[in-house]
Amino acid sequence: MASKVLHAIYRDDDLLLQAVKQIREARYHIGEIYCPFPVHGLDKAMGLAPTRLAITSFMYGLVGLCVAVAMMNFIMIEDWPQDIGGKPSFSFIQNMPAFVPIMFELTVFFAAHLMVITFYMRSRLWPFKKAENPDVRTTDDVFLMEVDAANHNIDDLTDFLYKTGASEIKLIE
Known part of the structure; x- marks a missing residue:
C-alpha cells in the first residue's frame, strides 16, 4: 500500500499552532511542517525532542x-x-x-x-541538492502541514483538518 499524505495549508501561525495541538490530541501523526519563518513553540507543540x-x-x-x-x-x-x-x-x-x-x-x-x-x-544539506519544499508558497506567506493519512479515513481526516482552520487540503499519494 502506498503512503498517503494530506497537505493542509494554514494562513496564520497562531492558527497553525492551535491546529497542531488539536491534531496531536486526536492522535494523528504530523510528518513535517513547512513555515516561511520560525514559529515560537511549534517544536514543543509537535512533541519534538530538544536539540543536542x-x-x-x-x-x-x-x-x-x-x-x-x-x-x-x-x-x-x-x-x-x-x-x-x-x-x-x-x-x-x-x-x-x-x-x-x-x-x-x-x-x-x-x-x-x-x-x-x-x-x-x-539537515542533509549539501551543494546542488534539489529543494524538497512541496509548495513554493511556504517560502512566502502560508504554512503547510503534512499529516499521515495511510491508516485513516481520508474524508474524516479532511473534515477534521478543515475544522482546525485549514484553508486548503490536498491529498498526495
Missing part, C-alpha cells in the same frame, strides 16, 4: 581550545622559543596570559565552523 547541537558546539570549542594550547606550546615553547619583548619562553604557564586571545579565537573558530558543518550534515 549545543552539546556538540561545546565539545567543538573544547577541541579548539586543546588544539590552541598544543599548537602554542609546540610552536612558542618547544620548537622555536624566542624572547619577544623581554618575555622568556621557559614554560607555557609563564606565557599563558599572552596566549589567552589565541586560545579564545581558536575556541570560537572551531566551534563555529564545525557547527556549520554538523548542521548541514544533520
Whole structure:
C-alpha cells in the first residue's frame, strides 16, 4: 500500500499552532511542517525532542581550545622559543596570559565552523541538492502541514483538518 499524505495549508501561525495541538490530541501523526519563518513553540507543540547541537558546539570549542594550547606550546615553547619583548619562553604557564586571545579565537573558530558543518550534515544539506519544499508558497506567506493519512479515513481526516482552520487540503499519494 502506498503512503498517503494530506497537505493542509494554514494562513496564520497562531492558527497553525492551535491546529497542531488539536491534531496531536486526536492522535494523528504530523510528518513535517513547512513555515516561511520560525514559529515560537511549534517544536514543543509537535512533541519534538530538544536539540543536542549545543552539546556538540561545546565539545567543538573544547577541541579548539586543546588544539590552541598544543599548537602554542609546540610552536612558542618547544620548537622555536624566542624572547619577544623581554618575555622568556621557559614554560607555557609563564606565557599563558599572552596566549589567552589565541586560545579564545581558536575556541570560537572551531566551534563555529564545525557547527556549520554538523548542521548541514544533520539537515542533509549539501551543494546542488534539489529543494524538497512541496509548495513554493511556504517560502512566502502560508504554512503547510503534512499529516499521515495511510491508516485513516481520508474524508474524516479532511473534515477534521478543515475544522482546525485549514484553508486548503490536498491529498498526495
